[in-house]
Amino acid sequence: MSETKIRVLVVDDDQDQLVLAERSLSSYGFEVKTHRSSLGVSNLVRSVAPDLVLLDVNIPALSGDKVLSLARAQAPLGTKFILYSASDESKLRSLALSSGADGYISKSVQGADLAKKLTDLYKRGRTGTTAATPK
Numbered sequence: 001m002s003e004t005k006i007r008v009l010v011v012d013d014d015q016d017q018l019v020l021a022e023r024s025l026s027s028y029g030f031e032v033k034t035h036r037s038s039l040g041v042s043n044l045v046r047s048v049a050p051d052l053v054l055l056d057v058n059i060p061a062l063s064g065d066k067v068l069s070l071a072r073a074q075a076p077l078g079t080k081f082i083l084y085s086a087s088d089e090s091k092l093r094s095l096a097l098s099s100g101a102d103g104y105i106s107k108s109v110q111g112a113d114l115a116k117k118l119t120d121l122y123k124r125g126r127t128g129t130t131a132a133t134p135k
Contacts, residue, residue, distance in 0.1 A: 007031045008025055009033045010025075010054045011034075011035045013058075015036060024115070028115035030115065030118070042073070045071045046075070049076045052080050054084045055084055058085060064085070081102050083101045103121045
């Protein structure tokens with residue numbers, strides 16, 4: 001019996017980052033969609049119905065934490081939102097807590113580590129914000 005692929009929507013204004021995330025996550029069995037703007041994320045979340053949304057925090061026009069609150073209202077029940085940034089981890093943790101994100105991941109996490117953290121977040125129940133980094 002084949003396992004269902006985890007559907008991930010990656011939102012980042014950096015095209016190189018989107019290509020890297022898509023190639024990397026696809027190679028680990030994720031179904032990946034990418035979007036390069038904060039605009040239109042709510043509609044995309046509704047139509048694509050991702051399991052996880054990886055949101056860059058520093059997107060022009062509307063930051064990731066603001067997109068989160070708008071997109072969550074349109075997302076299917078159970079969709080998890082993870083803030084994704086190169087920012088200082090303590091700032092990222094604080095922003096994730098204050099915005100109601102389901103987790104956060106530093107952009108320095110790539111490849112197998114990123115796939116593992118996303119899989120762990122996918123499997124974890126919604127028990128508040130949890131860091132997607134080891135304690």
